[in-house]
Amino acid sequence: MQTQTKTKILILGGTTEGYALADALTTRADLRVINSLAGRTDHPRLPAGETRIGGFGGAAGLADYLREQGIRAVIDATHPFAAGMGWNAAEGCRVAAVPLLRLERPAWSAVPGDRWESVADWAGAVATLIGGGSRRVLLAVGRQELAPFAGLDAIWFLIRAVTPPDPLPPFPAGELLLARGPFDLGGERALLDDQAIDTIVCKNSGGEATAAKLTAARERGIRVIIRERPARPALPTATTVAEAIAWLSPASVPLP
Numbered sequence: 001m002q003t004q005t006k007t008k009i010l011i012l013g014g015t016t017e018g019y020a021l022a023d024a025l026t027t028r029a030d031l032r033v034i035n036s037l038a039g040r041t042d043h044p045r046l047p048a049g050e051t052r053i054g055g056f057g058g059a060a061g062l063a064d065y066l067r068e069q070g071i072r073a074v075i076d077a078t079h080p081f082a083a084g085m086g087w088n089a090a091e092g093c094r095v096a097a098v099p100l101l102r103l104e105r106p107a108w109s110a111v112p113g114d115r116w117e118s119v120a121d122w123a124g125a126v127a128t129l130i131g132g133g134s135r136r137v138l139l140a141v142g143r144q145e146l147a148p149f150a151g152l153d154a155i156w157f158l159i160r161a162v163t164p165p166d167p168l169p170p171f172p173a174g175e176l177l178l179a180r181g182p183f184d185l186g187g188e189r190a191l192l193d194d195q196a197i198d199t200i201v202c203k204n205s206g207g208e209a210t211a212a213k214l215t216a217a218r219e220r221g222i223r224v225i226i227r228e229r230p231a232r233p234a235l236p237t238a239t240t241v242a243e244a245i246a247w248l249s250p251a252s253v254p255l256p
Contacts (some may be wrong), residue, residue: 006029006030006031006032007030007031007032007072007073008031008032008034008069008070008071008072009025009031009032009033009034009071009072009073009074009075009248010034010035010036010066010069010071010073010074010075011025011033011034011035011036011047011049011074011075011077012036012074012075012076012077012078012085012089013035013036013037013047013077013078014037014038014044014077014078014079014082015077015078015079015105016105016207016209017077017103017104017105017241017244018035018047018077018078018103019045019047019048020241021075021077021103021241021244021245022035022047022048022049023047023048024241024245025048025049025245025248026048026049031248032049032050033048033049033050034049034050034051034052034069034071035047035048035049035050035051035052036051036052036053036056037051037052037053038053038054038055038078038082038085039053039054039055056088056092058088058092059087059088059089059090059091059092059095060092060095061092062088062089062091062092062093062096063091063092063093063095063096065092066092066093066096066098067096071096071098072098072099073098073099073100073101073248074089074093074098074099074100074101075100075101075102075103075244075247076089076100076101076102076103076235077103077104077244079205080104080105080107080203080204080205080206080229081142081203081205081227081229081230083230083231083232086102086232086233087232087233090233090235100235100236101235101236101237101238101244101247102232102233102235102236102237102238103237103238103239103241103243103244104206104232104237104238104239105205105206105207105239106206106239107204107206107228107229108204108205108206108211108214108226111218113218113219114214114217114218114224115217115218115221115222115223115224116223116224116225116226117132117223117224117225117226118204118226118227118228119225119226119227119228120227120228121227122141122145122148122149122227123148124227125148125149125201125225125227126148126149126152128225129149129152129155129199129201129225130152132199132223132225134155134198134199134223135154135155135156135198136155136156136158136195136196136197136198136199137149137155137156137157137158137197137198137199137200137201138157138158138160138191138192138195138197138199138200138201138202138213139157139158139159139160139174139201140160140200140201140202140203140210140213141201141202141203141227142161142203143161143162143163143164143165143166144165146159146165146168146169146171147169149169149171149201150169150170150171150172152172153172153173155173156173156174156175157171157173157174157175158174158175158177158191158195158197159171159174159175159176159177160177160178160179161176161177161178161179162178162179162180163178164176164178181209181210182208182209182210182212183209183210183212183213184212185212185215185216187212188212188213188215188216189216189219191213191216192213192216192217192220192222193220197222198222198223199222199223199224199225200213200214200217200222200223200224200225201224201225201226201227202224202225202226202227203226203227203229204226204227204228204229
């Protein structure tokens, strides 16, 4: 009996959507699912299927990997702010002639009652903080992007991160809170109240896992300084796992 060759699919993951996609695709007997994680989180949860951790060495390194491994399709399910990986994925797949899909959750949108101030970068967020008279700030920007805020000695920061920053920039006043989402609305309400937060600084990551803080802020009239997403390459895009699975069809990906 001839053994069927499985089609290799590479998921650039690390997000909720990436894990869900891996769960779904590993149930298919015709696919071999390989996940790539950036390795920025200590002891990451491993997705279903095979996993590699670490970078590829830029677009050229990714192209080489795709050729060497015989990858037939790539789905970029990295975080909306992992822009560098997004551009490398587009170029690497172009060079290797491998179909590429971007799986990205929709961005959050302001609704009536929100006090959002959008910024393009952290320098803009710092300027907005200084100009707005903030005094007690929930800083939810990830452990690797804290440095621009460390010099604001007139502001107390509640720094929320999944794992400890190494090193933690020298904030004159603040507290580190280690916590992993999803965060529920009751907990976010209590946090903002207990810590007397007057401003939230965050990224427009989208999704449900960390959206509750925005609802709690709206209820309290708390201002939110939100960094908008960086530019991404123009690619075929899915907003749900179901759409990504549908893309893996002969019309999009010539599977053997």
